[in-house]
Amino acid sequence: MRSQGTDGGLAQAVIRRFNVLRPLSESAVAALEQAVLEGLFRAGPGEDLVAEGDQIESVRIVLSGWLFRHKTLEDGRRQIVNFILPGETCDAHAYLLPSIDHSITTATPVAYAEIKRVRFEKLMASERTLAEAFMCETLLNNAIQREWAINLGRRVALEKVAHLFCEIYERLRPVGLVEGNSCSFPVTQMDLADATGLSVVHLNRTIQELRATGLITLRDRTLTISDLDALKSAALFSPTYLQLYRRA
Amino acid sequence: MRSQGTDGGLAQAVIRRFNVLRPLSESAVAALEQAVLEGLFRAGPGEDLVAEGDQIESVRIVLSGWLFRHKTLEDGRRQIVNFILPGETCDAHAYLLPSIDHSITTATPVAYAEIKRVRFEKLMASERTLAEAFMCETLLNNAIQREWAINLGRRVALEKVAHLFCEIYERLRPVGLVEGNSCSFPVTQMDLADATGLSVVHLNRTIQELRATGLITLRDRTLTISDLDALKSAALFSPTYLQLYRRA
């Protein structure tokens, strides 16, 4: 068992996630850890890592902290289209396109590894399981984005918010960031509103409703889910799109 | 110039699209045409090609006709999360995941090519430009899905519908399916409602509003856009996410 030490520990979240999504070979794990160590960076909260229209020339893997992808209309209306959680990748393969369609901003302090395009392509060429894992990550992103579409288009306010809580909770679980029935939840209600397509005022009232029915506690940037099954059922949440379980 | 004959003509739409997205080598074009010819199929309207939960074992490329991806909640609420137009791929790489998260249904009669997984993987391994093109297609899908998120979450009814019209129109253009200022638009208002997250009644009223302001005509499954710039501006439509223009 490598990656118990101070060094390998950094890539823990990524490796855990990939192993659920698509198992890595031992050499792939080693190569990934190596690449991660070569380009460590940090960013404070509220920093834009990527701006709409940018040309991407590297791949970034989040080691700790939260970010979100968002788009803004001319008149300022904003939609958060997804969150990026520890162990997830900002923009695998995005260097293939001339420009990126959305912005990425940190919600908290973030530690990430940056792998230059050429380095990344070499890595993909030499480690098939790693290439497949990144491919799966892109496909998963796609699936999550589709679920967000039905969330925004067809669920009512309470379901939207409940569904978002369920999803984040289940996405944090495989990387070991759920403790007991709580997880960190470091985003403002304004962000939450922009993620669910609601106004801040109504989002606030919806959260209070979830609190009142005893489904959740949200305080001091911590989300506690008292009755996960009840929350899931209130959200019409079905986790299959998250691909958390491998085929037998 | 090959692919003028009856055979090569079939793959025209795909090749045109890919050449805008990411240019193919001559050998890639030939290999793709070959693979397409090996597995031609047809389906009638209203057929499910893929059902949520299915395991995918091949890649399908649409040669003609429209399909849509959709998800349904337990209680029947449905969201169309995207359309699949001629020249587009149903599920490149989807065989990597144990199961698919959404259904794909034909809206019209459809002709498509089916390439088995093993065959497809060999093709990707031998033709780098083709592999990159499919990768770009997946990335583009992702970008479209994100734009749909802001459409569903932050635009009002009129903008939503106008935006959908603009997007489809611009997606049909590179494959040569726009004639003058019209294109085929073979979906019911119910489908349109489920794509924009509106009720059928309100969708109908919104279309009438677009008609009344002289922006569009929609009759006999044909969409005519009288003033594209005006429609785009009403929709807050910005086409960059469609990656239709290559970097200089």
Next chain:
DNA sequence: CGGCTGATTGATCCCGGTCAAATGAGGTGG
């Protein structure tokens, strides 16, 4: 002709938006 699907219209209601203000919780500098 009857039955079916899709488009259209009318009437009514309510979820969630908007506006405005109050309350709280740091953070900073004097």
Next chain:
DNA sequence: CCACCTCATTTGACCGGGATCAATCAGCCG
């Protein structure tokens, strides 16, 4: 330690966009 500022959360009042319910109309097909 307090005055002051800023940012996030919360509350109240009101309004309107879009949902819902219920008919009607128009093609199309057998």
